[in-house]
Amino acid sequence: MTARHCIVHGRVQGVFYRDWTVAKADELGLAGWVRNRPDGTVEALLEGDADTIARMVAAMHEGPPRAAPTRIDQREVEPQGLDGFTRR
Structure with a gap:
């Protein structure tokens, strides 16, 4: 088992990004x-x-x-x- 912390930049709030992330x-x-x-x-995380x-x-x-992520810092x-x- 491993773990990765991610910060997603771009248009990712107000477009159901968190709900989509939970489902995926x-x-x-x-x-x-x-x-x-x-x-x-x-x-x-x-x-x-x-x-x-x-x-x-x-x-x-x-x-x-509707999301438009531009980069993910990991x-x-x-x-x-x-x-x-x-989802927090």
Whole structure:
């Protein structure tokens, strides 16, 4: 198990990006959370196997139909052993 902390930049608030992230992470079997940040970005913590996290990050570059992500800052972090994926 591995974990990745992500900050998604671009048009990602007010376009159902968090709800889409929860649904996609559930579909892929990842654990973690997603939340809006005051600066207009979206923050996410993804936990699971490295290949599945890579698939999720690739999908996050597209997001839901009205989103327009411009970049995702990522860093490896220590897994917290989370269960399920939540919207904060």
